[in-house]
Amino acid sequence: MNFYPIFLEDLIKFKRLCLKPFFITSFFINPLLYILTFGWGLSGKKIVEGMSYMEFIIPGIIGFSSMVNSFNWTALSIEIGRTTFKTFENYVVSPIGAKDIMLGKVLSGSLRGILSAAVILVVAHLFGIKIKLNIFFLFSLLLNCILFSSIGIICGMKSKIHGDVFVFSNFFITPMGLFCGTFFPIEFLPEPIAKIVYLLPLTHSVMCMRDAASGNLPPFFSLFYLFLLCSLFFTVGIFCIEKLSRS
């Protein structure tokens, strides 16, 4: 239970932030605009087979938004704690291991990702879109959140000055959010690009969520791939924190 103080610290921070209007608006305004613009604005066009475009993009936007929120939360809190406020050193000198720091941060990052997904589910419900919230959907969402929280931690640990995280986020996270089968099937892309995009984790989590949301079984290969990447990045994160504590 050593991870609990780390998790609690983030929860308290989160609670305070929730009272500020800029934070709340930033939470839902972008996903809402994506849903309105593309889901509603382009509805009635024949874009994907077998379902309306709105039904198609809701799981994509959930994947996108939970990814961005999990990543930003852990990456920024670690980066600012290390470079600006130096609070990260308190963790390192306290009697908690690198595993606990990692676990606490990943849990708080995932919580934020899941909350942002919940906001979108509520909006989708208002638009009358039925999403089947079965165990596979929740499992893929959770994997997605854990994966990108871990990547956020690694990124926060590697950044040298405040602002490096934004570069990574703009270089990888945002393009990934737009290309990885969120707004259109990856087959629409030119062949070589589609092959690269297929290797990215978000492609698989969106694929799983989309299948689960329409009541089908998600492809087990994708779930396995996500799980593998999750454990890989989680371990790398622990390794990064350990390296810092030793120096």
Add this chain to the structure above:
Amino acid sequence: MSFYPVFLRELIVFKRRLFRKSYFISTLFTPVLYLLTFGLSLGRRIQMEGVSYLEFLIPGLISFASANESFKWNAMSVSLGRIYYKTFEEYLVSPVSFSSIMIGYCLSGCIKGLFSSFMIMLVAIFFGYPPPADPLFYVVLLLNCILFSSLGTVAGILAKSYNDVFVFSNFFIAPMTFLCGTFFSVKRFPDWIKTIIFYLPLTQTSLALRASFLKKEFPLYSIPILFAFTVFFYFLGLFLLRRKS
């Protein structure tokens, strides 16, 4: 000519920041990324108002980028200068009139808006759509940039804290940039919203730019509407500057 120092200062800051990857990628690249994403994927697959989605999207994104960039730059620069660095006070104590400050900021914001619009036009050339030769296209683009940089200046003067700018931009600018005929046709809205949306400045810009881009009949009434908005925000900024100091 006393607006020149204000203008020059902003330009120097812009030049320094332009070559930093974080600025270049994050702000100038985002509209281009939208163009690549939706242009590559949906561009030739669906039709919007009788043209391919790509042709529909390019002028929309030009108005999106110019408005966003002009607004954001000025709102940030004025609010940061007022609240954090206190550099804005230097203008107020120096022998530069309020109107010169306003003109300086409007022009400098305009440069950023134009810069990011040209980035999109550049990418559009690769898709096979060269920028139109119609001078009215550039008149509207310029007006749009000046309009949103004065609005940005107004938001910067009104902001009580740094976060106020984000709230304002999340509540007004972001919905406007997505819904005002940039990504999809305004004809989709129910009638009562359509009337409101129609008179928003960005709708006028995107309609006018699109008409000119697709060589359709140019809506001449857009120019006076945009002009009226520009004059209104300019004098609002001037009024607020006078009151705040």
